[in-house]
Amino acid sequence: ILMTPKSLLRHKRAVSTLSEMSGESSFHRLLWDDAQLLADQPIKLVKDSKIRRVVLCSGKVYYDLYEEREKRGINDIYLLRVEQLYPFPAKALITELSRFRNAEMVWCQEEPKNMGAWSFIDPYLEWVLAHIDAKHQRVRYTGRPASASPATGLMSKHLSQLAALLDDALGE
Secondary structure, three states: OOOOOHHHOOOOOOOOOHHHOOOOOOOOOEEOOHHHHOOOOOOOOOOHHHOOEEEEEOOOHHHHHHHHHHHHOOOOEEEEEEOOOOOOOHHHHHHHHHHHOOOEEEEEEEEEOOOOOHHHHHHHHHHHHHHOOOOOOOOEEEEEOOOOOOOOOOHHHHHHHHHHHHHHHHOO
């Protein structure tokens, strides 16, 4: 079952090889940064100890973040996709985020703050950060402000909100 906006059906980055879907493959609760995994990427990430921010996200917003990071030439922000929200993948996150104890942690979502995963995932992420003794004990939210509607209805406002959340997630 694929639950995604139509924009990802033919997206050049939303692909998997046949070997990733057959044989010994399995579901991954977390998906690692493509800049770390794929050899032909224009961005080469700095070593783990030099990563200044980890942006956690889920779904389509990853591709917006990835492309914007590439456009800006940023190599010290790691993008980590949380693909299973429940049961919460605490052990997997402890393993991954232990690599980045000194980095700022950010949760980015395209949905308004009062929708999407933020209100559910925030206390779990705090627990993980406390467990790994992270330098920053709070996860910072970046995304659209709280709203009664999941979408603005105006493309210009949608694009300006998207630009703002990308800037907040990837900016200095």
